[in-house]
Amino acid sequence: MTAISREQILNDLAGILKNFHGREYYGEIGPQTRFFGDLGLASIDAVVLGETIEAHYGRKLPFHEFMAGLGQRAVRDIEVGELAAFLHRHLN
């Protein structure tokens, strides 16, 4: 299987997030964009995002691990770049 670059993953995420289930985001989406603080998403959206990403790449990914990590953060927010790194690790 061809490796997927981090840039490609960031592009894919930006595409998914700019119109996430009918909620359009008009700003630029980059590695520092925060899911909750910037995009206005909530934890339930993170669950759905996990599924959307699995559907996009056509495979199961360990999102339970990702959600558990998110739940342990003192400030419950995460940057797009962190998700991209997580995906880069598990997609390749």
Next chain:
Amino acid sequence: MPFVRVDGMKFYYQQSGQGPDVVLIHGITGNMAIWPLIDVIRALAADFRVTYYDLRGHGYSDTPPTGYTSADMAHDLRKLQQALGLGPSYLLGHSFGGVIALHAAVLYPEAVRGIVLSDPYFPGLRHLENDVPRWSGWQEYKQQCARAGLEISDEAWFDVGDVLRQAATLTPERRAMFEKELGGPALQRLVRLAATTCGEDVQAVAGLTAERIVSVRQPVVALYGEHSPFLATCRFLEQNLPNCKAALVPGAQHRAHEENPAGYVALVRKHLRDMAGLSGGPARGEPLAVEGTT
């Protein structure tokens, strides 16, 4: 995305694991993300088939204008069990999710094998909880609401409808306060419910009287925060249900799953395994030591 259709409504759900069925029910204004955030799904999925879903009016489920009493939502749960082909299930319900779980045991006893109640207060037992405004966390809760532009009264601490109405009619200045304190999505959740009868419905006894509550014969664990506002309810359940034991989550108030997630998950897992007769032996997936083979 996995949706199940019940009475013409879409319910968002997820499922993990294999074994006896466990259904997790979140509280009012929450959503099913509370479960994966505390990693309870992975903790249970080794022993159980775990199903968790968004209640009507919450998360990615549909939002009908009415039908938010514990009886209505116990009916949703029963239909969801049937639509997904679940067997009789163990239920874990947080806060109002616990009221729904117990109501399901009353209305559909054949579908409920046991219940872990996570800090519920029951409209049918409100007379037990006159002291909530004297609870140690009450002033802090009131202050947080005040910072979010909401006014909470000691007399009507249970009035969810009033909170929803206030949230839906905030002045722009107060809306900014709310969003700063609790975030935009939290406000959207309340505004969404304010357009329904949820705020009034969740205060209704809806048939779940004290008499019916104490009639539940399935095993029940009353799991409350050590410093919960609802310890009088916990004691009542322990003393009056035929098959109920109480357990306290150290250091926690009403939201033990956030205040002490590790302690909460360990207790939930222990009590569900006890109920299902899985304690004392190796968990599913662990190697079995077979006698006489070595």
